[in-house]
Amino acid sequence: MVIDILIIDALSAGSGRRVTSRDAIGCGPRSVAGVLEASGFSCKIRRAEDVLTGRSGIRGFRHLAISAMTMDAPSVRRIIRAWRRHHQGVVLLGGPIATGGKQTLISLKPTLMVVGEGERTLDELIRAGFFEDAADLHAIDGIGFMDHDNPVFTAPRRRLTSQELDSYRPSITRIMDYPAYQASRVYVEVLRGCSNFRRTTLELPDGRVCIDCGNCDSPSLADRLDCPAGIPPGCGFCSVPSTWGPPRERSEQAIVDEVTGLLDLGVHRIVLEAPDFLDYRRGHVPQTDPCSPAANLEAIESLLSRLASLPQIAEGNAHLSIENVKACLFTDEVAALIAKYVHGTSPNIGLETGSGSHMRSIGKGGSPEDVVRAVRAARHHGMSPFVYLIYGLPGENEQTAEESIRLMKLLSDAGAERIILYGFQPLPGSAFAAFPPASAKSHLGRRLRRAAEDINRQKKTHYVGRVIRGVAAEPSLTHKGYTMVYPLGEGPIMTVLGGYSPGTVMKVRVVKPLSAGLLLGEVLREDDRDWDVQ
Numbered sequence: 129m130v131i132d133i134l135i136i137d138a139l140s141a142g143s144g145r146r147v148t149s150r151d152a153i154g155c156g157p158r159s160v161a162g163v164l165e166a167s168g169f170s171c172k173i174r175r176a177e178d179v180l181t182g183r184s185g186i187r188g189f190r191h192l193a194i195s196a197m198t199m200d201a202p203s204v205r206r207i208i209r210a211w212r213r214h215h216q217g218v219v220l221l222g223g224p225i226a227t228g229g230k231q232t233l234i235s236l237k238p239t240l241m242v243v244g245e246g247e248r249t250l251d252e253l254i255r256a257g258f259f260e261d262a263a264d265l266h267a268i269d270g271i272g273f274m275d276h277d278n279p280v281f282t283a284p285r286r287r288l289t290s291q292e293l294d295s296y297r298p299s300i301t302r303i304m305d306y307p308a309y310q311a312s313r314v315y316v317e318v319l320r321g322c323s324n325f326r327r328t329t330l331e332l333p334d335g336r337v338c339i340d341c342g343n344c345d346s347p348s349l350a351d352r353l354d355c356p357a358g359i360p361p362g363c364g365f366c367s368v369p370s371t372w373g374p375p376r377e378r379s380e381q382a383i384v385d386e387v388t389g390l391l392d393l394g395v396h397r398i399v400l401e402a403p404d405f406l407d408y409r410r411g412h413v414p415q416t417d418p419c420s421p422a423a424n425l426e427a428i429e430s431l432l433s434r435l436a437s438l439p440q441i442a443e444g445n446a447h448l449s450i451e452n453v454k455a456c457l458f459t460d461e462v463a464a465l466i467a468k469y470v471h472g473t474s475p476n477i478g479l480e481t482g483s484g485s486h487m488r489s490i491g492k493g494g495s496p497e498d499v500v501r502a503v504r505a506a507r508h509h510g511m512s513p514f515v516y517l518i519y520g521l522p523g524e525n526e527q528t529a530e531e532s533i534r535l536m537k538l539l540s541d542a543g544a545e546r547i548i549l550y551g552f553q554p555l556p557g558s559a560f561a562a563f564p565p566a567s568a569k570s571h572l573g574r575r576l577r578r579a580a581e582d583i584n585r586q587k588k589t590h591y592v593g594r595v596i597r598g599v600a601a602e603p604s605l606t607h608k609g610y611t612m613v614y615p616l617g618e619g620p621i622m623t624v625l626g627g628y629s630p631g632t633v634m635k636v637r638v639v640k641p642l643s644a645g646l647l648l649g650e651v652l653r654e655d656d657r658d659w660d661v662q
């Protein structure tokens with residue numbers, strides 16, 4: 129049987145193999161599948177990596193849709209070439225990679241690029257007969273395509289309201305297309321967009337600079353949407369506010385329905401996806417102030433209590449977690465509430481730089497003191513917070529690096545489980561799009577990396593001897609004859625001797641660290657359901 133659409137999940141595939149977040153399944157491809165299924169199209173999802181290594185084929189489909197990030201361009205190029213060798217069908221390209229505009233269109237040559245939110249655009253393409261080769265593309269907003277040899281981009285797509293977003297339901301059944309979905313972190317979208325509409329005050333390479341109009345701090349939330357100097361909103365390194373706008377939530381019922389369906393299909397690990405989970409129903413539309421008003425405790429409790437009472441989670445056989453939170457919203461009260469329903473979670477808190485003035489100059493809300501307070505609150509309530517920093521950011525200097533190293537140590541003592549340090553990468557659509565990427569060889573980058581590694585190595589040894597409940601995922605790529613085991617709750621990634629089927633739940637005793645990101649474990653007991661909830 130020929131299936132209508134093959135959806136390729138190329139997110140994080142890079143040049144062919146995912147090296148980070150191997151246990152993560154993002155929500156974008158399932159959202160695309162949901163729109164297609166609602167219109168009566170059959171579809172299947174494949175990982176880019178599986179297609180490129182020949183583990184999954186691309187024959188037997190009429191059309192191709194690819195979801196990717198900017199860094200995934202090499203994989204996308206190879207997949208499109210392979211597709212065109214055997215198929216006449218169209219190639220749609222969407223996701224964050226589409227912010228690359230004309231350059232991406234010309235370089236990767238999809239039939240059509242979906243720019244910005246895809247649901248409504250895909251819906252209109254289907255209704256206009258795009259897959260039957262009958263659509264007048266000029267009449268559809270939010271797309272880019274080649275008209276003969278000319279790249280054409282139609283008007284930007286208006287962003288969906290919360291109600292409109294809620295009318296689209298991601299496919300639940302297509303989760304089973306992912307190998308090892310039972311062991312993976314499956315992301316369920318709670319809200320889209322970010323409330324940080326402050327902007328960088330650093331001069332951009334093309335001369336744009338803040339003229340101090342006051343909009344970024346205006347009491348009018350609508351005024352914050354506009355910058356007369358043309359500077360994209362948000363932290364300078366991030367493209368979320370310019371691409372997705374202010375936060376829009378899905379309804380509590382839609383989230384609960386999706387999580388229920390996924391758990392019933394055997395998913396063990398659910399992550400509530402949001403650029404900042406604490407923006408959930410914070411009120412005021414558009415919500416463009418990152419730190420005020422405070423988080424909506426009532427709405428968060430209503431959602432989390434329903435999710436925590438789903439049988440698989442209540443019995444401890446599946447785990448719920450939240451990730452991204454802004455430090456300025458993460459108060460002791462918030463920490464207590466989350467800890468009540470989401471046990472031992474690891475909130476991800478962005479610090480980016482330990483210097484308060486550098487933080488303000490890159491457009492970030494809050495302060496380093498907020499991050500220290502948030503980490504203490506998280507640890508006090510039994511959570512294992514991760515703190516994120518970036519080296520090579522515009523504005524970095526000896527002084528900011530010194531302050532970042534001091535803050536890393538302070539945060540480690542305050543209870544940060546891990547310091548995660550990334551090299552700056554310019555993203556299309558962000559204020560810092562035209563700055564050079566971080567150099568791994570830079571003197572400051574090396575100092576920052578060493579400081580973070582020292583802290584993390586020391587923390588990893590704390591796991592030795594501990595018993596962690598995990599889920600078998602896939603054969604290890606680096607240790608022959610071993611199986612990768614992901615923690616059922618929060619914790620480190622482990623590898624154990626022997627072959628285990630994906631989804632096998634087990635107790636693992638940590639033997640020793642194998643690298644900064646991997647621990648060697650031994651299986652204590654194979655079991656399905658009968659442990660006490662830890």
Ligand code: SF4
Nearest residue numbers: 327338339341344355
């Ligand atoms: S809106 Fe633009 S010009 Fe106005 S304060 Fe913010 S960055 Fe400066």
